[in-house]
Amino acid sequence: MKKSTITPLREKLSEVYDLRAALALLEWDEEVYMPPKGATARGQQRATVSALVHRLMTSPEMGRLLDSAEADAGLSENDKILVCETRYDFEKARKLPESFVQRFAEAQSQAYQSWTKAREESSFARFHPQLQTLVHLAREKAEHVGYSGSPYNALLEEFERGMTTEQLTPLFAELSQRQTALIKRVGASSNLEEESWLHQIWDENAQWALSLRVLGDMGYDFEAGRQDKAVHPFTTNFGIHDVRVTTRISATQLFSCLSSAMHEGGHALYEQGFREEDARSPLAEAPSLGLHESQSRLWENMIGRSAAFWAYGLPLLRQFFPGQLDGIPMGHVYRSINRVRPSLIRVEADECTYNLHIILRFEIEAALLDGSLNVTDIPHLWNAKMKQYLGLVPPNHSLGCLQDIHWSHGAFGYFPAYALGNLYAAQLFEQIRRDLPSLWKDVQEGNFIPLLGWLRTNIHRVGRRMTAPQLIESVTGRPPEAAPYLRYLEEKFV
Amino acid sequence: MKKSTITPLREKLSEVYDLRAALALLEWDEEVYMPPKGATARGQQRATVSALVHRLMTSPEMGRLLDSAEADAGLSENDKILVCETRYDFEKARKLPESFVQRFAEAQSQAYQSWTKAREESSFARFHPQLQTLVHLAREKAEHVGYSGSPYNALLEEFERGMTTEQLTPLFAELSQRQTALIKRVGASSNLEEESWLHQIWDENAQWALSLRVLGDMGYDFEAGRQDKAVHPFTTNFGIHDVRVTTRISATQLFSCLSSAMHEGGHALYEQGFREEDARSPLAEAPSLGLHESQSRLWENMIGRSAAFWAYGLPLLRQFFPGQLDGIPMGHVYRSINRVRPSLIRVEADECTYNLHIILRFEIEAALLDGSLNVTDIPHLWNAKMKQYLGLVPPNHSLGCLQDIHWSHGAFGYFPAYALGNLYAAQLFEQIRRDLPSLWKDVQEGNFIPLLGWLRTNIHRVGRRMTAPQLIESVTGRPPEAAPYLRYLEEKFV
Numbered sequence: 005m006k007k008s009t010i011t012p013l014r015e016k017l018s019e020v021y022d023l024r025a026a027l028a029l030l031e032w033d034e035e036v037y038m039p040p041k042g043a044t045a046r047g048q049q050r051a052t053v054s055a056l057v058h059r060l061m062t063s064p065e066m067g068r069l070l071d072s073a074e075a076d077a078g079l080s081e082n083d084k085i086l087v088c089e090t091r092y093d094f095e096k097a098r099k100l101p102e103s104f105v106q107r108f109a110e111a112q113s114q115a116y117q118s119w120t121k122a123r124e125e126s127s128f129a130r131f132h133p134q135l136q137t138l139v140h141l142a143r144e145k146a147e148h149v150g151y152s153g154s155p156y157n158a159l160l161e162e163f164e165r166g167m168t169t170e171q172l173t174p175l176f177a178e179l180s181q182r183q184t185a186l187i188k189r190v191g192a193s194s195n196l197e198e199e200s201w202l203h204q205i206w207d208e209n210a211q212w213a214l215s216l217r218v219l220g221d222m223g224y225d226f227e228a229g230r231q232d233k234a235v236h237p238f239t240t241n242f243g244i245h246d247v248r249v250t251t252r253i254s255a256t257q258l259f260s261c262l263s264s265a266m267h268e269g270g271h272a273l274y275e276q277g278f279r280e281e282d283a284r285s286p287l288a289e290a291p292s293l294g295l296h297e298s299q300s301r302l303w304e305n306m307i308g309r310s311a312a313f314w315a316y317g318l319p320l321l322r323q324f325f326p327g328q329l330d331g332i333p334m335g336h337v338y339r340s341i342n343r344v345r346p347s348l349i350r351v352e353a354d355e356c357t358y359n360l361h362i363i364l365r366f367e368i369e370a371a372l373l374d375g376s377l378n379v380t381d382i383p384h385l386w387n388a389k390m391k392q393y394l395g396l397v398p399p400n401h402s403l404g405c406l407q408d409i410h411w412s413h414g415a416f417g418y419f420p421a422y423a424l425g426n427l428y429a430a431q432l433f434e435q436i437r438r439d440l441p442s443l444w445k446d447v448q449e450g451n452f453i454p455l456l457g458w459l460r461t462n463i464h465r466v467g468r469r470m471t472a473p474q475l476i477e478s479v480t481g482r483p484p485e486a487a488p489y490l491r492y493l494e495e496k497f498v
Numbered sequence: 499m500k501k502s503t504i505t506p507l508r509e510k511l512s513e514v515y516d517l518r519a520a521l522a523l524l525e526w527d528e529e530v531y532m533p534p535k536g537a538t539a540r541g542q543q544r545a546t547v548s549a550l551v552h553r554l555m556t557s558p559e560m561g562r563l564l565d566s567a568e569a570d571a572g573l574s575e576n577d578k579i580l581v582c583e584t585r586y587d588f589e590k591a592r593k594l595p596e597s598f599v600q601r602f603a604e605a606q607s608q609a610y611q612s613w614t615k616a617r618e619e620s621s622f623a624r625f626h627p628q629l630q631t632l633v634h635l636a637r638e639k640a641e642h643v644g645y646s647g648s649p650y651n652a653l654l655e656e657f658e659r660g661m662t663t664e665q666l667t668p669l670f671a672e673l674s675q676r677q678t679a680l681i682k683r684v685g686a687s688s689n690l691e692e693e694s695w696l697h698q699i700w701d702e703n704a705q706w707a708l709s710l711r712v713l714g715d716m717g718y719d720f721e722a723g724r725q726d727k728a729v730h731p732f733t734t735n736f737g738i739h740d741v742r743v744t745t746r747i748s749a750t751q752l753f754s755c756l757s758s759a760m761h762e763g764g765h766a767l768y769e770q771g772f773r774e775e776d777a778r779s780p781l782a783e784a785p786s787l788g789l790h791e792s793q794s795r796l797w798e799n800m801i802g803r804s805a806a807f808w809a810y811g812l813p814l815l816r817q818f819f820p821g822q823l824d825g826i827p828m829g830h831v832y833r834s835i836n837r838v839r840p841s842l843i844r845v846e847a848d849e850c851t852y853n854l855h856i857i858l859r860f861e862i863e864a865a866l867l868d869g870s871l872n873v874t875d876i877p878h879l880w881n882a883k884m885k886q887y888l889g890l891v892p893p894n895h896s897l898g899c900l901q902d903i904h905w906s907h908g909a910f911g912y913f914p915a916y917a918l919g920n921l922y923a924a925q926l927f928e929q930i931r932r933d934l935p936s937l938w939k940d941v942q943e944g945n946f947i948p949l950l951g952w953l954r955t956n957i958h959r960v961g962r963r964m965t966a967p968q969l970i971e972s973v974t975g976r977p978p979e980a981a982p983y984l985r986y987l988e989e990k991f992v
Contacts (some may be wrong), residue, residue, distance in 0.1 A: 022546035025539070026520040034524060037531075041722040042740030045519070047778070052516035056550065228535040242543065246536030283539070335930065 047113025277464030297425025542606025653911030771958030791919025
């Protein structure tokens with residue numbers, strides 16, 4: 005019998021994936037449970053493990069295993085895709101020297117600690133040196149990786165394969181023009197009085213319990229995951245059967261914990277939905293961050309802010325906060341969670357303004373990368389752009405350019421995926437509504453299983469077998485475009 | 499300038515230690531927070547990371563770095579010790595093939611899951627196959643490592659360097675003879691009526707808060723550690739500044755959580771007390787498990803069960819459990835926590851009977867290793883020996899041979915260190931009382947700082963610079979012996 009070329013490759017990949025899982029656990033723990041004095045050692049640990057992952061992924065042995073598999077004419081279609089994706093990862097990783105990977109990981113860890121303090125103290129100066137280092141490293145990374153056009157393209161590629169500044173610029177121009185106009189039309193319909201019931205203290209334990217209840221109803225498997233608290237909510241996984249979400253709770257923000265849980269829940273359902281046989285391989289991954297984000301947006305917004313959802317959700321609210329919603333009509337609750345009002349914080353932004361927060365960040369990042377903006381000037385530019393797009397100026401940097409965790413992770417090029425996630429989600433959701441005529445009725449009854457089933461079949465189980473644009477086109481019949489999102493917004497808000 | 503031979507060795511060792519920290523985190527998380535379905539993948543991850551640790555530790559590069567450092571005539575005394583200890587670890591690790599390390603880690607993980615279920619169901623049969631595998635692997639390990647005398651010596655060496663079955667057998671014979679006689683003498687003094695106040699429900703949150711209060715007073719740094727709950731309490735570290743303890747809480751067992759916290763706290767103070775400059779090197783380690791255990795025993799028993807401690811502790815109890823100790827005299831509390839009564843569970847055993855639980859396990863392990871005992875026969879032999887030493891027969895296996903986590907970790911040869919810990923602790927404690935004449939007065943006032951200072955100077959900061967017997971002799975002027983522990987017991991209980 006002919007010797008398999010795939011088995012030894014899979015074994016090698018499993019090693020890489022196990023070590024990545026250890027790295028993900030070091031990161032999860034750092035943000036969830038690590039005591040503060042553990043930070044320095046944790047940074048070293050992450051740096052060491054990152055470098056080892058990189059060393060394994062780029063090892064001559066991996067190269068030889070890939071060569072053999074590519075030369076094997078007897079591979080199944082599935083194995084061919086695995087080999088092809090592994091080759092992509094291998095070549096990408098080989099462009100980054102191990103010493104760079106290690107320096108980057110160390111800088112990330114220091115920057116995260118520094119950002120946490122800077123945000124507490126609202127001091128950009130406190131974060132400045134670490135951010136400066138990360139920008140330098142990001143430029144260095146772009147040079148290692150290579151790019152055509154803007155150096156920012158090298159970073160976009162990491163999160164949204166194939167996407168370029170040149171494609172995003174006109175797309176974002178259309179979105180910002182149409183969404184700015186929309187906000188003006190919708191603006192007058194906002195009604196503060198209808199939201200006055202929200203100004204109560206919402207017991208944190210009840211918020212927590214409600215978020216668990218809704219996650220469970222969505223189909224999140226708590227035997228294969230857990231929810232914890234973190235400053236900045238995120239989802240991580242250490243395998244298909246251990247996918248964890250985090251959330252935050254504020255006693256004065258009723259919807260913050262729930263929305264965050266549904267958002268991260270959307271990510272987590274995706275990761276709990278990969279195929280068992282893809283475990284510990286690159287196929288058990290989303291093809292892009294934007295597609296991953298489409299799953300969180302779909303659950304958080306298309307579902308979680310729909311009238312149908314609140315037919316199910318309002319009775320739950322009344323149950324978890326007894327007496328606190330007496331006499332509040334459904335319309336007030338629905339319009340409160342769908343209020344359109346330009347605001348300072350991205351993660352709390354409504355659906356009409358959200359993309360503008362992203363476009364602002366995209367413009368700043370692209371300018372940082374091409375050298376036309378200095379780190380020192382970020383706060384000023386941030387505030388100027390907030391004024392331009394949203395008519396607001398942050399009173400301090402915690403509510404401005406220090407609000408997001410991403411830059412502390414050196415994750416430049418990440419933000420655009422959030423806007424793409426909105427577009428993908430809306431485009432998929434039009435198809436879902438065609439395919440599942442009883443969707444809204446099911447959602448009203450708190451039955452999310454048909455929706456989850458559709459996503460499992462059409463999105464989750466595909467893994468990385470198609471790119472994001474291929475998958476969108478294969479499912480909806482059209483390449484990714486802005487129109488469905490704009491239709492969705494106009495239908496809902498005008 | 500001559501090129502350092504130590505710096506590259508230290509860097510390589512740091513890599514090993516960082517990866518070990520990742521492994522320790524995978525283990526901590528598995529026992530503390532991991533969702534159940536994550537178990538299979540976690541086992542694979544531990545196996546992969548264990549194998550990588552082993553590969554790094556035994557790499558030809560490590561060998562070359564060691565050779566260079568050994569050939570360097572200009573090393574400081576401190577660096578010489580580092581090189582010598584690294585050589586010891588290197589040679590030990592080299593004896594185990596990487597494939598063995600990986601198989602062992604996989605078997606451990608499966609056995610841990612199986613033991614958890616077996617203990618719940620009190621079914622030895624459920625654990626049997628995994629335990630059988632681990633015994634086979636332990637024998638295989640002994641053959642790889644080599645030994646003179648009993649194969650069990652190879653396993654003892656891992657936990658208590660230099661200790662042999664031949665040394666333990668007469669030592670344990672003396673202890674079992676003297677302690678059995680002591681129990682008989684003390685037995686009649688036990689008074690159930692004085693303990694009747696314990697039969698209350700003790701609020702679990704208050705127990706938790708009390709344990710945190712006492713840990714803090716002991717000098718445990720919560721900025722460099724944390725306490726969580728686990729089925730079987732343990733201490734772990736991911737560096738000197740991230741040393742974590744776990745405890746368990748039972749609403750009907752007032753002292754269980756506190757004693758466990760003090761026990762693990764003793765371990766944790768040791769690990770928080772290594773020298774900063776030893777971080778990420780083999781010198782930031784205890785020379786033996788027995789010496790580590792001496793620190794936990796000293797805090798749990800010599801301090802935590804002393805009359806002086808309860809002068810501080812009783813007011814705390816009254817504060818944390820208001821009304822529940824009204825009219826209970828100090829004497830009842832002191833005698834309740836020091837009751838001598840043969841019982842089934844090792845971790846709840848009193849100071850007079852504890853070592854007998856260990857001797858039983860030692861005899862079973864040694865017999866498993868030399869092949870004179872089959873796994874199938876463990877329950878029977880366990881029960882027979884319980885009858886012989888303690889006059890009791892467990893009503894089920896959860897209270898018998900399934901009670902301890904150790905075998906599920908394949909940690910044969912570990913238990914004897916607990917008894918040695920008692921001996922070391924008593925011998926050190928005699929010296930502490932000589933060196934700190936005001937010890938009891940300080941303890942009465944809840945001032946543990948002088949004691950911690952003594953331990954820091956004499957024990958913790960030494961790290962692995964001396965073996966356990968060397969350290970005991972250097973501090974107390976005598977080699978390790980049983981007499982101080984027997985004196986301690988007789989003085990306290992007769």
